[in-house]
Amino acid sequence: MTEIAVARPVAEVPRRTLRGLLEPVVMSVTPVLLAIVAGGILLTILGRDPLSFYGDILQQGMLESFGLQQSVVRMATLLMIAAGLIVAFRANLWNLGLDGQFLLAAAFVAGLAPSIVSSLGMTVGLTLCFVIAAVVGAVWTLVPAGLKARFGVNEIITTLMMNFIGINLANILVKGPFLTDAPGVPRTDILPLAERLPVLFDTRIHIGILIAAATILLVHLVMTRTPLGLRLRVLGANPRAAVHFGLRTKRLTLVAFMVSGALIGMSGAVSMLGDWGSFRADWNPGYGFLVVPLVFLARLNALATVAFVALFAVIQIGGEYATREADLPNDFVLVLVGLILFFMAITEFMRVRRERRLAFVTAGLASRLRRGGDDG
């Protein structure tokens, strides 16, 4: 039905209409509401009061000053990771080695920061730490990136493998060359509070959130406005077209991977220099795989990711208190998060299906698909 039988003219997807503006909001709010309802049912079955549980999350995660500050602090690290993921995912490169990149960079920063900052001063020292983290993160993507670019080796497998090595190497560093002389659990030297990332005003919020916000904005601008961003998007959307258009796909693959790794590495620096000040052996917050679905459900849109990460941080921080209060294991927070992700996936599926059906109608794809591929 390519030319003749198009029953109705294609309607331009209304972007500037009220519906066009509301759709993303509806898309984001619906799954959260559904998850709240489902989680509430679950809580009732467990004999807890859902209202007070959710109240606790809100109270501790957002409304209480201390909780809000903690949520914002948590956001900083997660946003940096998200920024790194977006660069790779947009190019359809599945950098799942983020835990390895994050921890290895964090270990290097934690191990080197105390001596660097004390000898070079805050500004230069901390900046140098960020550079080190970026380099470590980027270098850790080189093997998967090279294999992918040169031989087309599946990067999902190679990055996951590099995770094992990265995580354990981080621990070897912490228990070996970077081990503190101080007694207690094996860890790196603690960076004195005064030498960590400066805090904002009179809060516990450090400038990591500003760095993260600037990074995510920069990633957004690069992805939407610059040639590099478009090239990465084309590579991601249609690698064969990328070759046809004359893009240097191998170089782009390397660039995407290294930028991704660098940003994730820098999130390790934010975490160490701002939040913790020291790397404790066997520490692994597993941020990576919590951020992956968020980035996905923000449809790889850097700005939209901010909202998802904020929500997630509030639930994580507030949930710690709420579960304690309700005498539930802390893991119940993950159940809630899982429910939100589940409903997000379903809502997203419905949206894609609706959009597809629109396209089927206009392009007659349905008939062609049923005919089994080629037009007769």
Place this chain on the structure above:
Amino acid sequence: MTTPDSTTPSRAAAPAVELRGITKAFPGVVANDDIHLTLRAGQVHSLLGENGAGKSTLISMLSGMIAPDSGEILLDGRPVQMGSPRTALDLGIGTVYQHLTLVPNLTVLENLLLGSSTSVMLDFHAARERFAELVARLGAAIDPDARADTLALGQLQQVEIVKALWRDTRILILDEPTSMLTPQGVAELQRVLERLKAGGIAIVFITHKLHEAIEIGDRVSILKGGRIVGALDEDELRSKTPEQLKARIVNLMFGEGADQLSGVAEIEIRPLTPDEPRDVSEEAELEVSGLSIDGGDDEMSLHDVSFVVHRGEILGVAGVDGNGQRQLAQAIAGQRPIHAGDIRLAGESLRRLGVPERQERGLRYLTDDRLHEGIVRDESVAMNMVLKRIGQPPFWRRGTIQPSAIDALAEELVDRYETRTPSIHTRIGALSGGNIQKVLLARELAFDPRLVIYNKPTHGLDVKTASFVRSQIREQASQGVSALVISTELDELLAICDRIAVMSSGRLTGIVENGQDAQARVGELMVA
């Protein structure tokens, strides 16, 4: 159930299958609208229509792949329910699809047993007998123990026909069977069909080529926009001259007087007439010399391909699909490494240059795979117009995209190339194939091309768009832009090219000056 070989051939007029009011709708589109069609034993019924006219949908219903929304199918006057492909086979309806379905590394016999065996053990002996019987009925000669991938395309198609006839088949459906055949192969197919007709089989012959429909068919039905818009019966086919028939069909398809429209004339593509001599410069624009490409295990390799395209010349590349044409195009465009030889554009060797550098020098490649290689579906029409110029002014300045410059270009090109799109900001994936092709054409022809490789430029397009594309190629050539036109439609090449090169098995088997006897000579070279 009667079989063709167990009974005397039935009278030519006996209706074998009757479709009554068949309607099938896909979301938002009526693919078949109130189709009435009668197939008779011992007749070839041509079903003529453009791509997207609803031919394939109709066939899918006849062969049990999909069920009609309304209407009924009568077999020997009795209504039947066609629930699945198996039911259709049980009822004696066999289909030969446009694309080969044989497993390449099995023998012919094994392939035939794949679909037909009902017992646990394969009965090779019975199969061998049945094969011999059917091949004899076709008047063909095929070794049942040959591996499928060693057979020529025409033979493979004969095996497909044998496969379709395997169970006592009385109705044979052929979906675009000529699309992969040489002119000689078409003649051979026609002989096979004559024999099957004599055996009392009802044949549905689907085609989008007008001359084939009237040459091969005993009756012709014309499908347009999901409806039967006209039919020619035996008497009419017999009594009128081919020219009268063509005019009549064109009128049926496009309305009275439509044959006067320039675009429609292409449905029966006119040959080059001596009164429009083309001035082709003697200057070589593109020189390909000794080009060899290693295709690996999966693709056809090229061997020692050499030719020259002069300035303003249109050189056609004919050949059955898959004989190395795509590899040739990709190598010239710079998308594929070459093993040996050289490619020169305006005297300069392109060997060491990448795709962007070749584009810069005026080389353009209109890909044959528009959906998977030519566009990024989720980007807008406007963005797709500039995807070969990422980062270049005026569309990017100081590393930042300039939407107004892109939009201005897109508006202009959409207008100039008569692209039907709701807006330049529409997702290109939502456009029809013809309009996508216009976007690609606009993208390649903008910014002073020097030589354009058109790879199957009209494949799968409706006649009007196809004609538009062909006239653009001519138009560009008259302005001095050289063209390398790769096509499997020989008629098309004969209509627009100055010379026609022929590819077969990865080799260039010869180049023919377009003229009176070009068709026959090209046909000979295709099997050389």
